[in-house]
Amino acid sequence: MSAEKVIRLKVKRKDQMDSESYWEEFAIPYRPNMNVISALMEIQRNPVNAEGTKVRSVAWEYNCLEEVCGACSMRINGKVRQACSTLVEKLEQPIQLEPMETFPVEKDLVVDRQRMFDALQKIKGWIPIDGTYAMGSGPLISSREQQEAYKFSTCMTCGCCLDACPNVNSGSPFIGPQALAQTKYFNMHPTGKLTKNERLEVVIGDEGISNCGNSQNCVEVCPKDIPLTTALAELNHEANRYALWSWLKK
Amino acid sequence: MRSNSLTADLQPINKNIRKRFVLSRLHSLAGIVPLGIFMVEHLLTNSTALLGREKYNEQIHLIQSIPFLPLLEIFLVAIPLIFHAGYGIYLSMISKSNTQTYKYERNRLFFFQRVTGITTLVFIIYHVWSFRLAPVFYGTEINFDLVNSHLENVFVFSFYVIGVVGAVFHFSNGIRTGLITWGVTKGPASQRIAQRICLLFFAVFGVLGVTSLFAFI
Structure with missing residues (x-):
C-alpha cells in the first residue's frame, strides 16, 4: 500500500470573540486541484487534528467559490487573499491560515467586515x-x-x-x-x-x-x-x- | 441596532474634522518647500569644500552676511522642521509596518521613509548643536577647520555619512510621495517615472553629500 499524500494545515483559531487565539494543525488527504476552501471542507467533513483528536470543525465564510463575493478573504501563509482562488499545490506547507485581524475576529477565520x-x-x-x-x-x-x-x-x-x-x-x-x-x-x-x-x-x-x-x-x-x-x-x-x-x- | 436608512448620519461639517487633513498637507508642504529646498541649498553650499578651504570659507561668509539670517533660520527652517518632525513621529507611530509579509518595493520605501525620518531627526539635532548652536554659545568661528576637527573622528564621520544619505533619501522619496499627495502623478506609469527621477535625484545628491564630507578630511 502506498503512503497517502497529505496536506498539512496550520490554522489560527479562536473559539469566540473574547477568547484567546491558538494554533491547531491538521493533516488532510490530498486530492488533485484542491483549493484552500476544499481543504477546509475536508476538515469540516472529518474534524480531527494532526494529533488525532476530534475537535470542533474550523469556521470560515464562503459563498461564490469564484472570487466575486469577497467572503472568503483570509491570510494564507501570511498574505491576505481569497481562499477560493488559492490553489493548495502552489502553496508552501504547512499552509498557515489566519483571519484578517484588522477586523474583529468572531470565530476561527470568520471576521466582521x-x-x-x-x-x-x-x-x-x-x-x-x-x-x-x-x-x-x-x-x-x-x-x-x-x-x-x-x-x-x-x-x-x-x-x-x-x-x-x-x-x-x-x-x-x-x-x-x-x-x-x-x-x-x-x-x-x-x-x-x-x-x-x-x-x-x-x-x-x-x-x-x-x-x-x-x-x-x-x-x-x-x-x-x-x-x-x-x-x-x-x-x-x-x-x-x-x-x-x-x-x-x- | 444598525439603521438601514439610505441617509447615513452626516458628520457635522466643522474645522476640527478637517484638522488632520490640513495638518497632513502642511506636513507635506513643509517637507518640500522650506525644508527640502533648504537641504539642497545646504548640500550645494557644503560641496564648495570640494573646491578647497578658501572657497568654502568664502561661501560661509557670504551666507552669514544674509540680512536677518536668524529670523530666516527660525521661520523658514526651525519652525517647519519642528512641525514636520513632530507630525512625522505621530504618523509613524500610528502606522503598523508590515514589510516582513508584504515585500513590495513601495511598501519598503514606506518603511524606510519612517526609519530615515527618525535618523534624520537625530542627525539634525546633533548637527545643529555642533555647527549652529555650540558656536553661538562658545563663540567659535564656523569655518572649514571647525568642520574638519569634527569629521576627523571616525565615529562622527560615519554618523555623518548615515545622516546625510538618510536625509537625502527622505527628501527624494518624499518628493515621490508628495507628487501623489498633491495629486500630480495619478496613474502607475507616471508614478513609476517619478520614482526613477527621484532615484536619480537621490543618487546625485547622495554622492554629492558624501564626497563633500570626504573633502573636509
Missing part, C-alpha cells in the same frame, strides 16, 4: 435617483468612462486592501482604500456627481485620505486588480481643491 459597509454609508455609496416625480433618463456615459467605472464596480468588499494597509489599524481612524475608491466611483457618475461634495467632506475628514501613507499595498493585494492607488491620487487632487476652495468661500 461591518466597518466597510458602514464606510459605504458614510461616503454615500449610491446614486441618488429617488424623488417625488419621474426625473427622466439620466445623462449618457461615454463607453470610455463606463470601462473605467467598471473596474471600480467589481469591488466585492472583501477587505484585502484594508488588511494589507499599514495605516488601517486600531490606532488610526483611516476609513481605508475600499471606501475611498468607491468615492471616486460614485463621484464619476454623472448623477452621482450631484452629491460629490458631500462625499469629499468625508475624504477630507478625520477618517479620510490624509491617513494614506502611499505604501500602495492595497493595489498589490486587490484580488480584482482595481486601480486603487490611481483613485487615491485622483481623490488627493479633488480633495485638495475642494478643501481650499470651500475654505476660501467661507
